[in-house]
Amino acid sequence: MDFALSPNRVDFVPRTVTQPAKIVIAGAFAVGKTTFVASVSEVAPLRMEEPIIRASTTVDDLTGTPGKNTTTVGLDYGRIHLGNQLVLYLFGTPGQIRFRPLWEDLTEGALGALVLADTRDLDASHDILGLLESQNTPYAVAINLFDHAPRYPLPEIRQALALEDHTPLTECDAREYGSCLQALITLTEYLTRPAPPLEPQP
Amino acid sequence: MTGPRQDPDLIRPYVRTGGRTRPSQDVRLESLVFAATGTVQGLGPDARRVLALFTPSQGGGLAVADIAATLALPPSATRILVADLMDQGLLTAPTAAEPERPAASLMERVLDGLRALA
Ligand SMILES: Nc1nc2c(ncn2[C@@H]2O[C@H](COP(=O)(O)OP(=O)(O)OP(=O)(O)O)[C@@H](O)[C@H]2O)c(=O)[nH]1
Ligand SMILES: [Mg+2]
Numbered sequence: 001m002d003f004a005l006s007p008n009r010v011d012f013v014p015r016t017v018t019q020p021a022k023i024v025i026a027g028a029f030a031v032g033k034t035t036f037v038a039s040v041s042e043v044a045p046l047r048m049e050e051p052i053i054r055a056s057t058t059v060d061d062l063t064g065t066p067g068k069n070t071t072t073v074g075l076d077y078g079r080i081h082l083g084n085q086l087v088l089y090l091f092g093t094p095g096q097i098r099f100r101p102l103w104e105d106l107t108e109g110a111l112g113a114l115v116l117a118d119t120r121d122l123d124a125s126h127d128i129l130g131l132l133e134s135q136n137t138p139y140a141v142a143i144n145l146f147d148h149a150p151r152y153p154l155p156e157i158r159q160a161l162a163l164e165d166h167t168p169l170t171e172c173d174a175r176e177y178g179s180c181l182q183a184l185i186t187l188t189e190y191l192t193r194p195a196p197p198l199e200p201q202p
Numbered sequence: 203m204t205g206p207r208q209d210p211d212l213i214r215p216y217v218r219t220g221g222r223t224r225p226s227q228d229v230r231l232e233s234l235v236f237a238a239t240g241t242v243q244g245l246g247p248d249a250r251r252v253l254a255l256f257t258p259s260q261g262g263g264l265a266v267a268d269i270a271a272t273l274a275l276p277p278s279a280t281r282i283l284v285a286d287l288m289d290q291g292l293l294t295a296p297t298a299a300e301p302e303r304p305a306a307s308l309m310e311r312v313l314d315g316l317r318a319l320a
Contacts, residue, residue: 010255010272012262013234018296020265021304021312022232046271048231050278075277077231077267082315089232089265105278109230109300111309136303181320188313192306 011043016084022091023184024107026132027116028124029095032144032174034076036116037092040180041078045092048075052099073102093128103131113139114187116174119149122160129161140168140187166190225285228299229266231277235284236263240291248275249283253292263296 025033038045049072077091091106093113107113113132117125125141132139143157152160158169168190172183237256245253251273255264264272270280287293300308 010258010264010268012259012264015236015261015263017234017263019308019311020232020234021300021308022230023312046268048267048270048277049274050276075267077271079265080315080319082312082318086311086315087234087265088312088315089267091231091267102278105231105281108302109232109304111304111312178320181316185313185316185320188309188316191309192313 013079013081013087014084017081017087019086020089021082021086022089022110023187024091024093024110024113024137025116026093026113026128026139027095027144028118028121028128031095031116031118031124032146033092033095033116036114036144036172036174036180036183037076037078037090039175039177040080040090040184042080043078045076045078048077049073050075050102052102073099075102075106104135107132107135107137110137112187112191113137114183115139115141116144116172117141117157117161118144118146119152119157120146122157125161129163138191140170140183140190142170142172142183142186144174145171225281227285227288229281229285229288229295230299231265231267231270231281233266233284233295233299234263234297235266235269235288235293235295236261238291238294242292248273248279249287252280252283252287256293 025036027033034045051070051072053070073094075091075094077089079090080088082088093103093106115125115128115132129139141161141163154169163169168186170183170186173179237259242253252269255269255272266280266284267277269275269284270277275283284293288295
């Protein structure tokens with residue numbers, strides 16, 4: 001399948017850029033990850049599609065049209081130029097994390113993760129927090145303030161999410177550039193702080 | 203660990219990359235690549251499409267993710283294609299991929315850069 005590509009559709013980074021960096025925007029289904037990426041990205045967010053199949057599918061099925069065993073996981077991302085040499089990529093994780101290798105592709109080499117959460121379903125965040133902890137990816141949490149979502153004091157949210165004392169917890173509006181930028185700064189400040197002392201083993 | 207709600211029966215179909223599951227070099231989705239001068243011989247159709255993307259680049263670069271998104275290739279397969287093209291000297295990366303845990307100096311540079319935007 002060859003489709004004509006207009007050259008303008010591809011947005012090249014200048015030759016001066018020598019260093020990419022990556023932050024992952026994680027969170028449960030529909031917490032505002034794509035909205036967040038779109039708010040801070042300098043280019044319209046792009047979308048990749050990773051097809052996945054059931055291991056039990058026969059090889060013949062792979063070459064045919066996508067059947068009922070094939071699904072696609074969409075991954076969207078954006079970028080921010082930080083000076084002439086550095087470009088920061090923001091990757092939104094899929095809300096569903098049933099497929100671990102894809103999750104690892106996203107988080108491997110990431111500076112850290114910003115986990116978005118919605119006060120209407122805080123429990124939905126536990127899976128993602130557990131996964132980040134299991135692979136030692138440092139993270140901060142930002143509550144995306146939806147218009148009609150209930151508001152709670154941050155200490156209560158911290159408790160509900162079972163966050164460590166050192167984990168940054170903040171609020172944001174995923175639709176606003178300045179608010180998203182501030183949440184990214186909160187995460188990055190945390191990342192540049194010396195690691196917290198190890199807890200004594202019980 | 204098995205992880206929460208993992209489905210161990212799910213796999214990626216690697217039909218386009220000869221059944222390989224890992225890139226030959228450490229190539230990430232955010233890795234930047236630029237066109238280089240190598241001998242274009244015996245390339246598969248997908249590899250040719252990747253190189254053709256760079257024709258109007260004027261020295262500019264693309265992230266592996268950009269290649270996957272623009273050509274509608276699976277990101278996992280794109281990492282492998284790009285690693286192969288780097289092996290053949292047709293694409294080049296300005297820096298090696300960050301280790302699994304990036305350097306503290308990179309975090310500082312990102313923080314300075316973000317603060318400059320605020
Ligand atoms: N009121 C309000 N709506 C928001 C906000 N952030 C996102 N939305 C809306 O909520 C819906 C879901 O947002 P998305 O950005 O698509 O969420 P997502 O996390 O990418 O969703 P999945 O990728 O499906 O998991 C969209 O209709 C957004 O327009 C917010 O801060 N306030
Ligand atoms: Mg989304």
